[in-house]
Amino acid sequence: MNFKINRDKLFRAILYGSAFFLIVLIFGFFITFILESSESLTKFGFGFITGKQWDPVDGHFGALPFLSGTLITSFLGLIISFPISLMIAVFLSEYFYKGFFHNVIKTAVELLAGIPSIVFGFWGLFALVPLIREFQLSIGIEPYGVGIFTSAIVLSIMIIPYTASISREVISMVPTDVKEAAYSLGATKFEVIRKIILPYSGSGIFAGALLALGRALGETMAVTMIIGNSNSMPTSIFSPGNTMASVIANEFTEATDSTYVSALIEIGLLLFLVTALINLVGKYIIKKTVQF
Amino acid sequence: MNNELTQNIDINTDKISFLIKEKKIKSRIIKDKIFKYITIAGALFVSLILAYILFYVAKQGISSINWNFIIELPKPPGEFGGGVSNAIVGTLIMIALSVIIAVPLSIAIGVYLSEDRKTKLSYWVRTGLEILQGMPSISIGIVVYVWVVLQMGSFSALSGGIALAIMMLPVVAKSTEETLKMVPYSLKEASLALGVPYYKTILKVVVPSGLSGILTGILIAVARVAGETAPLLFTSFGNPFMNVNMMKPMNSLPLVIFNYASSPYKEWHSLAWGASFLLMVMILILNITAKIISRKWKIKF
Numbered sequence: 313m314n315f316k317i318n319r320d321k322l323f324r325a326i327l328y329g330s331a332f333f334l335i336v337l338i339f340g341f342f343i344t345f346i347l348e349s350s351e352s353l354t355k356f357g358f359g360f361i362t363g364k365q366w367d368p369v370d371g372h373f374g375a376l377p378f379l380s381g382t383l384i385t386s387f388l389g390l391i392i393s394f395p396i397s398l399m400i401a402v403f404l405s406e407y408f409y410k411g412f413f414h415n416v417i418k419t420a421v422e423l424l425a426g427i428p429s430i431v432f433g434f435w436g437l438f439a440l441v442p443l444i445r446e447f448q449l450s451i452g453i454e455p456y457g458v459g460i461f462t463s464a465i466v467l468s469i470m471i472i473p474y475t476a477s478i479s480r481e482v483i484s485m486v487p488t489d490v491k492e493a494a495y496s497l498g499a500t501k502f503e504v505i506r507k508i509i510l511p512y513s514g515s516g517i518f519a520g521a522l523l524a525l526g527r528a529l530g531e532t533m534a535v536t537m538i539i540g541n542s543n544s545m546p547t548s549i550f551s552p553g554n555t556m557a558s559v560i561a562n563e564f565t566e567a568t569d570s571t572y573v574s575a576l577i578e579i580g581l582l583l584f585l586v587t588a589l590i591n592l593v594g595k596y597i598i599k600k601t602v603q604f
Numbered sequence: 605m606n607n608e609l610t611q612n613i614d615i616n617t618d619k620i621s622f623l624i625k626e627k628k629i630k631s632r633i634i635k636d637k638i639f640k641y642i643t644i645a646g647a648l649f650v651s652l653i654l655a656y657i658l659f660y661v662a663k664q665g666i667s668s669i670n671w672n673f674i675i676e677l678p679k680p681p682g683e684f685g686g687g688v689s690n691a692i693v694g695t696l697i698m699i700a701l702s703v704i705i706a707v708p709l710s711i712a713i714g715v716y717l718s719e720d721r722k723t724k725l726s727y728w729v730r731t732g733l734e735i736l737q738g739m740p741s742i743s744i745g746i747v748v749y750v751w752v753v754l755q756m757g758s759f760s761a762l763s764g765g766i767a768l769a770i771m772m773l774p775v776v777a778k779s780t781e782e783t784l785k786m787v788p789y790s791l792k793e794a795s796l797a798l799g800v801p802y803y804k805t806i807l808k809v810v811v812p813s814g815l816s817g818i819l820t821g822i823l824i825a826v827a828r829v830a831g832e833t834a835p836l837l838f839t840s841f842g843n844p845f846m847n848v849n850m851m852k853p854m855n856s857l858p859l860v861i862f863n864y865a866s867s868p869y870k871e872w873h874s875l876a877w878g879a880s881f882l883l884m885v886m887i888l889i890l891n892i893t894a895k896i897i898s899r900k901w902k903i904k905f
Contacts, residue, residue: 319803320801320802320803322803323802323803323806323807324802326712327712327715327716327719328716328725330713331712331717331725331726331729332725333709334713334732334736334777335725335729335732337736337770338732338735338736340751341747344751345743345746345747348746348750395646396649396650399643399645399646399647400647400650402643403643403644403646403647404647407640407643407644417650417651420650420654420655421650423654423658423888424653426888426891427831427884427887428830428832428858428884428887429831430831430833430861430865430880431657431661431880431883431884432657433862433865434661434865434876434877434880435657435660437865438664439656439657439660469653469657472650500633500635501636501639501640502636502639502640503632505639523738526738527738529740530738530739530740530741530742530743532740532741532742532833532834537862557740561742561834561837564746564749564837565837565838577750580742580743580746583740583742584739584743587739587743588735588738588739590738591734591735591737591738592731592734592735595734
């Protein structure tokens with residue numbers, strides 16, 4: 313009998329232990345980032361974020377080119393993908409909520425979410441970059457092909473599934489009687505969608521966009537392959553640049569002196585904090601919406 | 605339908621307002637139709653993009669897939685042929701490693717969350733899982749580099765496996781929690797009432813009845829990490845030779861794609877396309893299996 317109780321206690325301890333371990337892990341992440349980037353944190357301070365020059369040879373480390381590269385590609389990607397994601401969500405939940413077309417589009421979105429980012433990057437490099445280059449030639453600017461605009465397009469394709477699936481979930485939670493009430497008053501489907509469904513699920517859709525933005529900010533491989541890896545400030549949306557994630561991917565194994573490494577880790581820390589914040593806010597909004 | 609509406613209006617109103625209303629109804633109907641077609645066009649557009657990507661990768665990759673591709677090592681640039689056997693073996697080893705590390709831990713966390721639903725610790729664990737899930741994979745790579753690679757003094761497959769395990773953790777833990785929450789309380793109570801100890805109730809009654817959900821979660825997590833490159837860049841690093849030693853750098857399919865795609869050699873590009881195709885087929889099979897399992901063994905109570 314005594315033996316059995318001990319085993320129960322042991323089992324409980326294992327459960328608690330692993331739960332506790334996760335929290336330790338997250339704190340460990342945070343502390344590691346702070347410790348490893350402390351050299352750059354103390355040396356550059358706030359100037360790290362506003363510095364426009366990234367020159368490892370001279371020891372100048374300013375992350376503004378990468379910050380702006382990340383923000384421009386992510387927001388541009390989100391702006392491109394948002395209307396399309398919303399269309400898919402509406403398509404799946406209001407127009408074709410079952411049947412052949414529903415399954416086709418649903419499977420397509422799921423498959424899109426399953427394609428590894430490296431394959432997106434490879435495809436972008438060989439299929440999309442030549443197209444963009446031709447486009448750039450035709451409007452008479454320097455035909456890099458690679459660059460911020462190309463990355464934003466690939467990112468927008470990559471994040472469609474996130475916004476679409478969350479929006480669909482929120483839209484499906486709009487109570488049927490409210491919709492039916494509107495229909496019974498003679499509203500068309502468009503009016504129901506615009507005046508009932510979208511206001512009702514607005515905050516949830518916003519959260520979906522936020523989570524997609526978090527994905528886009530941290531996306532590494534696809535962007536690394538097609539952004540052109542230039543460490544200067546981007547001058548237009550067609551110019552090559554670098555994002556926070558791609559500069560880490562490119563330079564981390566080559567970085568030799570400790571300031572360089574800690575500067576790169578500080579970029580990692582910034583990325584970690586921003587994406588954590590965005591995710592927590594997004595999840596919080598979704599939780600609030602689901603409670604209704 | 606339209607005629608009925610207009611007739612009703614005709615009876616109730618005079619001629620002028622009737623004309624205005626008919627115009628309004630017509631424009632509303634037209635707006636509705638336009639919106640419908642735009643929506644359909646958007647959905648079709650996405651499926652076309654997907655089809656294009658799949659077709660493009662398949663077209664480029666299928667020609668380099670043959671028996672030699674699977675059993676041979678990569679050849680130096682300039683020589684045609686060769687394969688990616690080291691990357692295939694490496695991917696399998698690292699996925700196995702990450703499954704061994706992540707699955708017991710994440711199932712334990714999932715069980716904990718489904719048992720203690722509203723304690724302070726469970727709130728923080730849930731928050732932690734959310735942070736981990738949204739964490740950029742490159743950040744995980746950095747931390748594992750500091751924790752494992754710097755301590756061991758060299759890049760290794762083990763560190764790659766740990767990085768992938770950290771990525772798997774939130775997915776498996778979440779799906780375990782969600783599934784076990786659906787197991788009815790009465791089942792657990794019946795077992796406890798029969799005098800079965802708590803740990804046996806959980807391990808032999810609760811977890812087995814949610815097994816399909818847990819298995820689906822594991823498969824989805826494997827599909828997610830199989831294509832991950834960023835956390836492997838500074839952990840398993842890549843290796844042009846065959847290696848099965850966990851303490852040494854090891855190649856994997858995503859790393860092959862990254863390294864060969866950015867090289868200037870045509871032969872290496874075709875190897876990378878082959879690897880992309882193989883990777884996509886692998887992930888597709890994993891996802892389909894997960895779907896079949898979740899559909900066939902769905903918990904019904």
